Amino acid sequence: MAKQIQVSGLDxxxxxxxxxxxxxxxxxxRSVTAFIGPSGCGKSTFxxxxxxxxxxxxxxxxxxxxxxxSDDLYGPGVxxxxxRRTIGMVFQRPNPFPTMSIYENVAAGLRLNGRxxxxxxxxxxxxxxxxANLWNEVKDRLNKPGAGLSGGQQQRxxxxxxxxVKPQVLxxxxxxxxxxxxxxxxxxxxxxxxxxxxxxxxxTHNMQQAARVSDRTAFFNLAAQGQxxxxxxxxxxxxMFTNPSEKATEDYITGRFG
Amino acid sequence: MAAxxxxxxxxxxxxxxxNNSSFLTELLWxxxxxxxxxxxxALAFGTIMSSALALAMAMPVAVGVALFISHYAPRKIAGAxxxxxxxxxxxxxVVYGLWGVIFLVPFMQGPSEFLNEYLxxxxxFSGDPVVGRSMLTAAIVLAIMILPIIAAISREVFLxxxxxxxxxxxxxxxTRWEMIKMAVLPFGRPxxxxxxxxxxxxxxxxxxxxxxxFPATFxxxxxxxxxxxxxIAANIALGFxxxxxxxxxxLIASGLVLFIITLVVNMAARMIIARRSxxxx
Ligand SMILES: Nc1ncnc2c1ncn2[C@@H]1O[C@H](COP(=O)(O)OP(=O)(O)O)[C@@H](O)[C@H]1O
Ligand SMILES: [Mg+2]
Numbered sequence: 001m002a003k004q005i006q007v008s009g010l011d012x013x014x015x016x017x018x019x020x021x022x023x024x025x026x027x028x029x030r031s032v033t034a035f036i037g038p039s040g041c042g043k044s045t046f047x048x049x050x051x052x053x054x055x056x057x058x059x060x061x062x063x064x065x066x067x068x069x070s071d072d073l074y075g076p077g078v079x080x081x082x083x084r085r086t087i088g089m090v091f092q093r094p095n096p097f098p099t100m101s102i103y104e105n106v107a108a109g110l111r112l113n114g115r116x117x118x119x120x121x122x123x124x125x126x127x128x129x130x131x132a133n134l135w136n137e138v139k140d141r142l143n144k145p146g147a148g149l150s151g152g153q154q155q156r157x158x159x160x161x162x163x164x165v166k167p168q169v170l171x172x173x174x175x176x177x178x179x180x181x182x183x184x185x186x187x188x189x190x191x192x193x194x195x196x197x198x199x200x201x202x203x204t205h206n207m208q209q210a211a212r213v214s215d216r217t218a219f220f221n222l223a224a225q226g227q228x229x230x231x232x233x234x235x236x237x238x239x240m241f242t243n244p245s246e247k248a249t250e251d252y253i254t255g256r257f258g
Numbered sequence: 259m260a261a262x263x264x265x266x267x268x269x270x271x272x273x274x275x276x277n278n279s280s281f282l283t284e285l286l287w288x289x290x291x292x293x294x295x296x297x298x299x300a301l302a303f304g305t306i307m308s309s310a311l312a313l314a315m316a317m318p319v320a321v322g323v324a325l326f327i328s329h330y331a332p333r334k335i336a337g338a339x340x341x342x343x344x345x346x347x348x349x350x351x352v353v354y355g356l357w358g359v360i361f362l363v364p365f366m367q368g369p370s371e372f373l374n375e376y377l378x379x380x381x382x383f384s385g386d387p388v389v390g391r392s393m394l395t396a397a398i399v400l401a402i403m404i405l406p407i408i409a410a411i412s413r414e415v416f417l418x419x420x421x422x423x424x425x426x427x428x429x430x431x432x433t434r435w436e437m438i439k440m441a442v443l444p445f446g447r448p449x450x451x452x453x454x455x456x457x458x459x460x461x462x463x464x465x466x467x468x469x470x471x472f473p474a475t476f477x478x479x480x481x482x483x484x485x486x487x488x489x490i491a492a493n494i495a496l497g498f499x500x501x502x503x504x505x506x507x508x509l510i511a512s513g514l515v516l517f518i519i520t521l522v523v524n525m526a527a528r529m530i531i532a533r534r535s536x537x538x539x
Pocket of ligand 1: 043
């Protein structure tokens, strides 16, 4: 249920603007990898290249290679739609479907794979909501709109919606940046539980969060405004935070810029 | 608004009192005879029938065009198409009416005969004779006339779907069409329904385009290919100039009925929209 991602020599563009350049890294299965770095250095862009969401933006394109175990995600004839079914994504702002109930939100992705029975859907919905630590809070109001939940609950609903389709990898782009501290803790606990099953990548602005939840950390930076973002270094989180090998990483972590 | 209503009602009452038949059920419209005989039956039927047909034909095309512009066409083509749609929405209805008479009426003869021959078992396409100047032709003109406005509004509604909802669907592995079904159509439904109501209102109130095409008969026939058809608005346009005192009052009364029908349709639509959004709340 969890796979390794291997990126080599990856560039991503918005039209003529090169947003990230020459990124290579390995993301280990059943672990949490954190992306940190100053705003605009291309963390979200890079994350979105990993499930081919980057290219839904008009004019956006990618060069380079991303392997999911032995599958080349950008290989000829690979359908981006099927890549996205394998690699799920949770966004910065909770984005449940506003017209759907809690139940329908979780079931939304399931129904893409063709008809499935009501009882099977019920089962997966419960399983996913339990998996997202949300079941006890919503089990009595599954038919109420998802938009009526608190921000933190909505974000966990989005995680439930994502894991309901049983992806191999979960990509999370600053999933807690719009949440209060208590909801943030709930999501961090959840991430720690989910890494037994999924390969997890999380972008975060919060150093403590990276230190708390991640096994490995990658630091991105850009040389100057208008330059593409690059991977500065990547290592075990404990090593990155105590003994980074690059000066820029140390400056960023100790809060001297960014 | 109220003053206008009072004035119109006051004008209509003497004519209704002089009427020698039941205004609500009578089909004929001879208010200038002695004794005057007139009723709204056939006219109301024709109004509702032609507008409902027009809406049924226009809706799928309008929503399709709107979706194409908002979610499928490359930006340049979308811009150009959107401009054309806006332009078409601004064309005066008499232009559509004239096009209907000059081009569509003769053109429809063939297709109507075809429909009658092969689908004649279906009540709408049954009947004899089959002509070009029919309810169907009028409904097509109405459909083409209301299509741009429905498409223009729907396009605006579809463009307002939050990007993050669309991305949520795509990130789940939805194809573009699945994304549209999951995020765009549900979000846009109330707006599209309002657009449809606006279109229906226009079709029901349309005067000159249908006055040019309708054979101005007074009967209730479900076959839409025959030489039948009329509407409240068309009847007012055609009859007002040569109407006597009772005739004018009668036409005003029919106008009030049109107003009530429009009101009822709008309220019904509002209730449906409210119930839909209430069900998920
Ligand atoms: N939709 C977009 N269109 C054009 N440029 C974009 C878009 N999104 C991001 N960028 C640019 O790409 C660069 C990286 O942005 P982003 O990946 O959002 O950085 P981060 O997530 O690290 O803050 C920035 O220079 C930003 O201006
Ligand atoms: Mg970002």
